[in-house]
Amino acid sequence: MITLYKPTETDFTHNGIGILDDNIYDAVIEEELNGLYVLSFKYPLFAPHGLEIGGQCLIKAPTPDGNQLFRVARPAPSMGELHVFCYHVFYDLVDNLIEDTFIQEKGGQAALQQMKERMQYNTNFNFISDINTISSSRLVRKNPVEAILDNSQDNSFLSRWGGELKRDNFTVHMLRERGKDRGVVIQHKKDLLGYEGDVDWQGVITRMMPKGFDGLLLPEKYVESYNASKYIKPKIRVVEFEHIKAAIGDYADDEDAVPLPQAYEMLRNAAKKMYDEQHVDYPKATYKVEFQELSQTEEYKDLAVLQRVYMGDTVTVIHEEDGFEIEAKVNHYKYDPINEEYIELTLGNFKESFVDITGRVDNVENNFNDIRDSVNGIKNNVKGMEKSILEQARENATNLINSGFGGHVRIYPERILIMDTADERTAKKVWQWNINGFGYSSTGINGPYNTAITMDGRIVADFITTGVLNGNLVRGGEIVGSTVRTDNGTNYVHIQKQFIRLMESNLTRMFIGYYKRAVDSQIQPTILMHDDVDTSRFRDGTLTISQFPVKGENYYTGSFGIVKGYDADQTPHYCAKLNVDTKGDVSLNGDNYIYITGNNGVTLRSDKQFSAYTNTIRLDSVSHVDILTGGALFMKSNQNTEVNSGGHTIITSGKGISQYAKNGSYWVEVANGATFTVSNPSNAFWIDSAGGITLKGGSKSVWMDSQSSIVFNLKGKNMLDIVATPNAETDLRFQTVMLRNGNVEGYKTLQVKNGSGSAYNAVTASAFQTASKREYKTNIRDVQFSAIEKIMALQIQQYNLKTDIEDLYEKRMNRVEGDPILTTNDIETHYGWIADDENTPECFVTKTRNAAEIYSSVAIQIKAFQEEKQAKDAEIQELKEENKQMNRRIEVLEQLLLQNLNDKKPEQP
Incomplete structure (x- = not known):
């Protein structure tokens, strides 16, 4: 049964909008292993539910793996039928995004779980994998489908973990092998x-x-x-x-x-x-x-x-x-x-x-x-291994037992023997079961039994393979493995090479290992702590403890700090850090405050130099204060800084002067002009005022010059942009309308477009005037063709704008049940001629045939009227002459008729 559901449906146990079985035809489901999974079919447009099959609707259809959901991607109406193309609901994941995550040394299930947790918004999809291959992958700005299936990328799940995909509605399986x-x-x-x-x-x-x-x-x-x-x-x-x-x-x-x-x-x-x-x-x-x-x-x-x-x-x-x-x-x-x-x-x-x-x-x-x-x-x-150790052991045991044909079983009251011969004396391969246990010997009934389970709870074996092994003590010369768990949860210790990761909820909470420093390639033993440690690029809040030798110097340095962002050279920026070294130096740095508190006092002592960098330094003196330095003097204040002098105040710098006025006013008043120059193109000059900004040029101009764009905002909204295009054109972009100063051949005019610039826009005005003074023109002469013939050659047609048709289709797709069905009768119909039609006379279109020439069209219509008027006047004059001559002839005929009548009068008796 093939059932149609609305796009937002979550319960698929009912019949939804309706069942399509009675009218659907040419339905095909096509699936490729690790590839596309699609449904296509045709449906009569006006059959029941035909008009309700819209984009994003869900369709439940039978497949070899049971009923599956497909999302309508393209319902294309054509000649009374719908051609519908649908993707499996799995492809809903394309709309989500994994912004940035680093999967470190994890198996398939943990990798998929981390992808799910790092999606931009929560998803109702579940991910399952039986792949135990351990691998790593850094994913940056990938949608989940790309992250899983895009084998052209080295960091996708398929490329790193392999596997075969099985899609079961909202459950995604990545399996070592699908099918059997x-x-x-x-x-x-x-x-x-x-x-x-x-x-x-x-x-x-x-x-x-x-x-x-x-x-x-x-x-x-x-x-x-x-x-x-x-x-x-x-x-x-x-x-x-x-x-x-x-x-x-x-x-x-x-x-x-x-x-x-x-x-x-x-x-x-x-x-x-x-x-x-x-x-x-x-x-x-x-x-x-x-x-x-x-x-x-x-x-x-x-x-x-x-x-x-x-x-x-x-x-x-x-x-x-x-x-x-x-x-x-x-x-x-x-x-x-x-x-x-x-x-x-x-x-x-x-x-x-x-x-x-x-x-x-x-x-x-x-x-x-x-x-x-x-x-x-x-x-x-x-x-790793393509199959888990446990799975291999199971397969091995199954194959051994299923192929164990032959053999001899002998049952005694106190024991059971299973042997490769009928005689205990000649048997070499022997299983013996008795009250004390059971075991296997490959050297006869007398043993030794190298594989055994005894009644005192002991297991003797060269190899023991199990899914879960519980015990209070594991003793051995060497334990080979990479994960140590204390329970069957998501908290464990992962060891790889010399790296140790303490995991909680499958997330790296602490990392112990070493790095090679990017700046000098020195080996740096490091401890990292975070709620999810990323060893490739430290997240904000990562706490680090590290130590390394200083290259070219005979001393070591160590640090304890917390990361916030990266510096320009792409090294982690420590917003708070303590550095120590074997020379005896200690430095404590903080981007904000550093607090040192002592209930009984704080003593800072140095035999040579004491430096204090604080937010505020207050020096009170009843006499005077001398600040003397043989080096630099740095003063910075986040509040008022007053310099009062009865004479000149001179501030001179060989490099730069910084002045801050964060909460008050900053006045610069000069009699002979002021110039502010920012010579570094990577920096900007900011003027920010909560009370407004006034630019006055007096009798002179106010200049604004930019290499990119000039933006005007009002109440936080972008109201007008002035932008230069790559074709040396200028756009004035309002919220819904754009004016372009065209510079492309055939379009060197002022163009009025919609806000995005994708289509031309209508213009409403009280009048349009075309400049027509003689001083603007040259080569003035009479029209060399018949205007009426040009007009008669013009083919006037009616049409709809493509933008109106797109709006109509969007309204139809968003139609709510019960609303009338919209047609082209509900949008505006236009009348005119086609500029790029080769049969359209050139006098009605621009030279490049991309627009109608309205002024010329009006002039030619007037010329045609004049031609018609002149022709009619000449015809009337000719008719008048003919009428005059006709009247004369009638007058002569009347005279001749009267004369003839008079000549034939009878004589009086």
Whole structure:
């Protein structure tokens, strides 16, 4: 059942706005592994609910993984039907933002949780992952979908942790592997309807030259594939592994560098891993398969659970007549949500590496869907394991037990024996169970039993693998691991190399380790404290304790301080800091106040110099005060500073003078003018007054000059900007209207546009006047064409403005149920001609044919009237002459008629 819901719906257990099943058609759901997940369909515009399918509406539709929600992105009406395109509701995350977060040495679940907590606003999505790979990533201004799926970026989740995405409405799963082998076989004459194969030999590598950071190469240069002999000639590629760095030269002290022999071995292993896991020495093969899903047929309905196929599953396709049989993974499908059946499956035979043209494999294509994990992910997989230790142990135990065919069981009253032979005397592999416990011996019934559980609570084993291990004491020579937990919560200690992180709620509350100072590359042991420590860029409030040797000097210094912001050289700024060194110097700095309090007094003593820097220094003397210095004298006051002199007051500085008047008035009054100059272009000259600012130029001009823009604000609102465009034009930008002084060819006029400058705006005025004095004109002559013919050639049409149509569509999208449906009859209709129509006479348009020439159009209409008037006057005059001649002829005819009548009168008798 396909159901339509309003955009803000949160309860999807009811039928929402309505059910679309009776009228929906051409519905297709398409999903790619780690790729797009979309729904498209068509719907009659005037069918029930057709006009209610609007942007952002939610649609619930059946998928292979159950009912899923899709958000309408593009409802496009066309000829009485809607073409609707929807994204899975997962893509709502695109609208959120991760401003800045640094995920440090965490597994998949913790990484996703930190992403969620750092989103700009709270989300109702939940994130789940079973990936235990430990990795790090710095994310800055990324939306959550980019942060998870954008494999073109080295710092995305896919690139660092890998995995396969499963979207289940508002739950996002990042899994080590989605799907499994359910034993499904698609076979010709059974359920296979057709297949199409594509084998690509272009990206094959059989001889690889792995290259590490800064051009690091192996002594032997190449790593050969075991399958190289299967090809006519070697297929050679240079493959870069930028994350493998050797501790040599300038990189000897880098945190992420390793000894040179280890770096060589990492390069060899990385190349072998591409052969073994990415199969770059095989051609890429993908297959599109059309089949009848037997789980929906009557014959196989009782075996439906054995015939279902899901995204990520491994299936077998057989076509005996073609000699075709493959085992491959589902990485793409098209699904019919109306009939609830597959339309098409796409299978891939192995994971592919992206080394085609450029030879770079910093990103690895995952699951044959062009979704690539970066080689940094491979690096992190070397540190962690692709599957958890517990999962591997479970699989190992399952495989051992399920393959344990054969053997002999002998039951005695006091014990049970399970052996590899029927005779206890010849058996070597023996399990023995009795009242004291059970154990396994590989050397016969007499032991020793190296694997055992005894009745006194002891476990003897070479390896113990468990999910949770509880105990009061763990004793051993060496404990290998990176996380120490005292309970099963989110509070623990994480150890990596020489770094220790104290975690609370999965957040780093304290960090103990070292840094390499950016200014002098000295090693600096450091302790950091914060509610969430970011070791790559200190957050405001980070408390630091550090110590380091001063480069080039024979002493050490230590500091204790708290960070607030960064200085211009991008080093942390300490707003309060205590520095000590082995020379015996101590300095205490504070951006605000420093309090030293003693109930019985404070003594400050120095054998040489005493310096006091305070907010206020008050010296009272009944006589006079002498301030003498052989160096500098600095005076600063946040209140009044009065300098009174009966003579001149002279202040001279070779560098600068600072004067502050924060709470009162600052008067500068001179008789011969004043000039204020700020010569540094990175600084500004500010005039700020709560009582208003008056600029008066008297009989002279007031100049305002800016290289960028001039902005006028009123009551905190931007009322007018004067801005220069890149085309040397000038814009006067009001709140809703913009005036542009055009300078582009064809637009060198005063233009009136809307506030954003995206469209022309209407002008309302009492009159428009066009300058028309003879002194403005030249080459004056009579019109050389028939004005009436030009007017008759003009095609007058009616039209709507595109901006009005956009407003109409927006109003229709925001229409509330019960409101009338708006049409083009509800917006203004305009009448005129098309300036850029080649059939429009040139006398009615501008030279560049981008606008109508109104003044010329009016003049030509007047000229046409004059031509018509002259023609009519001439025609009337001609008719008058004809009428006059006609009257004369009538008069002559009348005379002749009378004469003829008189001549024929009869004689009187």
